Amino acid sequence: xxxxxxxxxxxxxxxxxxxxxxxxxxxxxxxxxxxxxxxxxxxxxxxxxxxxxxxxxxxxxxxxxxxxxxxxxxxxxxxxxxxxxxxxxxxxxxxxxxxxxxxxxxxxxxxxxxxxxxxxxxxxxxxxxxxxxxxxxxxxxxxxxxxxxxxxxxxxxxxxxxxxxxxxxxxxxxxxxxxxxxxxxxxxxxxxxxxxxxxxxxxxxxxxxxxxx
Amino acid sequence: xxxxxxxxxxxxxxxxxxxxxxxxxxxxxxxxxxxxxxxxxxxxxxxxxxxxxxxxxxxxxxxxxxxxxxxxxxxxxxxxxxxxxxxxxxxxxxxxxxxxxxxxxxxxxxxxxxxxxxxxxxxxxxxxxxxxxxxxxxxxxxxxxxxxxxxxxxxxxxxxxxxxxxxxxxxxxxxxxxxxxxxxxxxxxxxxxxxxxxxxxxxxxxxxxxxxx
DNA sequence: TTCGACAATATTATGAACAATCCGTGCGTG
DNA sequence: CACGCACGGATTGTTCATAATATTGTCGAA
Numbered sequence: 051x052x053x054x055x056x057x058x059x060x061x062x063x064x065x066x067x068x069x070x071x072x073x074x075x076x077x078x079x080x081x082x083x084x085x086x087x088x089x090x091x092x093x094x095x096x097x098x099x100x101x102x103x104x105x106x107x108x109x110x111x112x113x114x115x116x117x118x119x120x121x122x123x124x125x126x127x128x129x130x131x132x133x134x135x136x137x138x139x140x141x142x143x144x145x146x147x148x149x150x151x152x153x154x155x156x157x158x159x160x161x162x163x164x165x166x167x168x169x170x171x172x173x174x175x176x177x178x179x180x181x182x183x184x185x186x187x188x189x190x191x192x193x194x195x196x197x198x199x200x201x202x203x204x205x206x207x208x209x210x211x212x213x214x215x216x217x218x219x220x221x222x223x224x225x226x227x228x229x230x231x232x233x234x235x236x237x238x239x240x241x242x243x244x245x246x247x248x249x250x251x252x253x254x255x256x257x258x259x260x261x262x263x
Numbered sequence: 264x265x266x267x268x269x270x271x272x273x274x275x276x277x278x279x280x281x282x283x284x285x286x287x288x289x290x291x292x293x294x295x296x297x298x299x300x301x302x303x304x305x306x307x308x309x310x311x312x313x314x315x316x317x318x319x320x321x322x323x324x325x326x327x328x329x330x331x332x333x334x335x336x337x338x339x340x341x342x343x344x345x346x347x348x349x350x351x352x353x354x355x356x357x358x359x360x361x362x363x364x365x366x367x368x369x370x371x372x373x374x375x376x377x378x379x380x381x382x383x384x385x386x387x388x389x390x391x392x393x394x395x396x397x398x399x400x401x402x403x404x405x406x407x408x409x410x411x412x413x414x415x416x417x418x419x420x421x422x423x424x425x426x427x428x429x430x431x432x433x434x435x436x437x438x439x440x441x442x443x444x445x446x447x448x449x450x451x452x453x454x455x456x457x458x459x460x461x462x463x464x465x466x467x468x469x470x471x472x473x474x475x476x
Numbered sequence: 477t478t479c480g481a482c483a484a485t486a487t488t489a490t491g492a493a494c495a496a497t498c499c500g501t502g503c504g505t506g
Numbered sequence: 507c508a509c510g511c512a513c514g515g516a517t518t519g520t521t522c523a524t525a526a527t528a529t530t531g532t533c534g535a536a
Contacts, residue, residue: 082488092521094307097488101311105318114488114527129408136349195342199412248457295518305490310519327497327518 061091062099069108069119070208076121080109107206120206127210128258130203135251137196138184142231142247143240144191153190154236160186161232168221176221183228187235217257227253274304275312282321282332283421289334293322320419333419340423341471343416348464350409351397355444355460356453357404366403367449373399374445381434389434396441400448436466 065085068074085096100117103109110120122130149157160183167176188197227250234242278298281287298309313330316322323333335343362370373396380389401410440463447455 081486083486092519093488094310094520097307098311098314101315102318105315115529116488126408129406132353132406133350133409133412136353137346140345140349193342193345195339195416196346199346203408244461294516296516305492306518307490328499329518 062102074119076119078119080117127207137200139244139247141188141191142243144193145187146235146240146243157232275315287332289332291332293330340420350413352457352460354401354404355456357406358400359448359453359456370445
């Protein structure tokens, strides 16, 4: 995050990427021997990796039954999103306390781009900017604990997330909310920032619950 | 949490307990061979346990330098508490949506006991009831994701926590806040519950930052 | 045909041995 | 006397072999 040590990519990272990229699908069994061969690693290393990823919630381990890619239910995805949103609210409040003029400018830029993306109906770009905005807010907040949790949870719902961003008219709803959040941060008003982010939360979870089955 | 499977206590649980109980102090090196002998386990198992606990933030692993009990700085403890509190806020809101009359009674009971504990200046009992109240709210909320994170973070700050509860006059400040939270939940008002919990948060973090060095 | 016990197989769990790496120590040299 | 350097002990990282366990398939009897 802060200092990117270029240190060699660990096995855990590679397996995690494989899961996130969809090379392993949810509920797929992860047989140690197979994964060993596939990544050219030893069993022990694979084993440790599974435990580590289990801690991150990406795989689940059943005693004497091995590991499998954890499938995340709709309800769980909603819960995760709820948690992420309150943490983003906290980040927004912190960001409002610490934002510098340069950072404020950057935030305004992103929102401007979002507005434009909505105007031309570019959902991909909007989704991208959405992520960028939230990441920027986290960075400004400088709150490592919440940032770490947010990112970990985000990894768990990659497979669910896309559905939301693509709901028709979704961007039109969330854009003004984002504008409000940024305005509050730029105005250095933590409470308003958090409140704005919270309303954003309610809107998002409502959309999720009303979404496709 | 919900269904306690009596399944035998795993090595990870035992090591975690050891850390939480203070058998291993922060920054203490955890030499694999020693831990092996102490718990009568194989190195591979110990190794996996370390990775797992590292994921939980209780130990940190340095490449080729082994594991040690992670020491949590004051700033980090504050961050963790902030995160816990917003998550408790979320729980409070959810609890307000789902609370049953029986559960409402239980909450009122706890607050009543807290009031009494304050009256007789019993800080231990107050601290205990405080934990019970928050646990009850989490249970009512039925929000497993946030509950899991809250508990994990709680484990990380056990060594810091006690300081806060014992600040003189602390209970007198937090009691009315707790009363407000419970009132909002019982009234089935999610927004008020969350707001009340949030104010509780501000109060707590302020106390933490102003606390002893 | 269907149910249950039993054996075969696949897979994980554990244990022991080996190799790579780090850290402190003592020696030698400028 | 200070600095650098090589060496040795300690510890982790890796690999392979073995035991324990669960799953699956098969056979026989009701």
